[in-house]
Amino acid sequence: MEESGQQLRIYRILIVLLIITVIIQSAAIAYIFLSSQEISPPPIPQRPRIAVVYIQGTLTTGVAEGYASSDVIVRQLEELRDDGRVKAVILRINSPGGSPAAAQEIVEAVKKLREMKPVIASLGDIATSGAYYIAAPCNLIVASPDTMTGSIGAIWVFEDRSKYYEDEGIEFTVIKSGEMKDMGADWRALTEEEKNYAQRIVDEVFKRFLSTVSTFRNVSEENLMEISDGRVITGEMAKELGLVDDFGNLESCIELASEMLGLENPEIIYYNEPKMERNEALSYWEGSPYGIILV
Numbered sequence: 374m375e376e377s378g379q380q381l382r383i384y385r386i387l388i389v390l391l392i393i394t395v396i397i398q399s400a401a402i403a404y405i406f407l408s409s410q411e412i413s414p415p416p417i418p419q420r421p422r423i424a425v426v427y428i429q430g431t432l433t434t435g436v437a438e439g440y441a442s443s444d445v446i447v448r449q450l451e452e453l454r455d456d457g458r459v460k461a462v463i464l465r466i467n468s469p470g471g472s473p474a475a476a477q478e479i480v481e482a483v484k485k486l487r488e489m490k491p492v493i494a495s496l497g498d499i500a501t502s503g504a505y506y507i508a509a510p511c512n513l514i515v516a517s518p519d520t521m522t523g524s525i526g527a528i529w530v531f532e533d534r535s536k537y538y539e540d541e542g543i544e545f546t547v548i549k550s551g552e553m554k555d556m557g558a559d560w561r562a563l564t565e566e567e568k569n570y571a572q573r574i575v576d577e578v579f580k581r582f583l584s585t586v587s588t589f590r591n592v593s594e595e596n597l598m599e600i601s602d603g604r605v606i607t608g609e610m611a612k613e614l615g616l617v618d619d620f621g622n623l624e625s626c627i628e629l630a631s632e633m634l635g636l637e638n639p640e641i642i643y644y645n646e647p648k649m650e651r652n653e654a655l656s657y658w659e660g661s662p663y664g665i666i667l668v
Contacts, residue, residue, distance in 0.1 A: 420640040422459045423630050425623065426450065427645040432471030432503050434478065441468055441645075443475035449644050450482040454489050460639070461491045461630040464511060465623055467647075470502030473527060473578045480585060483510045491633060495626040496520045496617070501605055502527075505616070506582050510589045513629070515621045516608035523611060525586060526603035527578040529571050534559040590615055 426449055428441045436442045453459050464483070470476065486492050487510060494500075494508035496516035501524035508514050508522075516522060538545070538560055545560045556567045563571065583601055587594045592615050600606065600614060611617040621629070631639055 419458060420638065421634075421636050422456075422640045422642055423461050423463065423627055423636070424453050424456075424459045425463045425465055425627070425641060425643045425646075426453070427465045427467075427643070427647055428479070428504070428507065429465075429467045429645070429647045432468060432475040432479070432507075434472055434475045441471070441475075443472075443478040445645070447478050447482040450479075450486050454486045459490065459642075460634050460636060461493065462486060463493045463495055463623070463626050463630060464507065465495045465497060466500040466504050466508060467497035468501075468504035468507075469499055470504050470506070470524065473503060473582075476503035476506045477581070479507045480510055483507065487512055491630060493626050493630055495621075495623050496522055496608065497623075506585060509586045513618045514616070515619050515626050515629070516611060516617045517622065518607060518609040518612075518620055520608035520611075520617075521605050522608060523600065523606035523616065524603055525579075525582060525597065525601040527575045527582065528603070529575050531557050531563055531571070532559045533562045535561050586616070592616070 426446065428446060430440045432443065433440045434443050436444055450462070453462050483492055491513075492511045494511040494514045496505075496508060496514065497520065499521040500508055500516070501522055505522050505525065547555055547558075547560075549555050553567060553570070555561070556563065556570075579601075583594055583597055586592070587597055596614075606614070606616075608617055608620065612620065619629075627641060630636070
């Protein structure tokens, strides 16, 4: 009996030891598993963004250094439209205008962008003709009192060098499929029919320009016609006429966008930020078709 009782005690001890072993092994396995899991820190809230897109230089549809390419700018505006972190976009404009097609492409992109988020135009030294065309559909337009702007209109220039060629004894033989196929060639002047045709095209471009400004600036076309003879006006004159909303610079536009949206310490991101060498800066000023005003 004593022997069987002793065996029973040993059996019970073995069972207890087995249970303890299982518990220890389970705890060890659980510890190893849990310690292998990476505990991610809580995500850092992302700061809202305000994007500044520089539009500097003559407007063109192609891509060339020193020019404002509609191909590049439209793509950027489309990306910013779909970027949820970007709450507002500022167009920093320093341009005398350029290709009507390039301006129109950017205008359409601005119209779509403003449906999603505020767009502010910040006019720099010059924002004339097609450059003001781009600014017109923005929610707000901010300029300096001395910004050169306006020049609402269109122009098409033809060069007639026929007298020079005649004096030099240079002759041309032209084989063409239609009467207007060589319209604009510098070896002859335009015919009256061609002049009238060119005027119709210029008027068509001008009409689209005028309509856009009238619609988005809430100024009647009749009132706009008083200054839409191509004249350049200052920022101060533009404000009096309702073509500019306020005076300020790029920094004040950033502050204005932040206040409009209630943003605290937004992240500012820049696109096409200009970095001009000395010769490029000289070209920028000397290439202005409106001359230079210095103080």
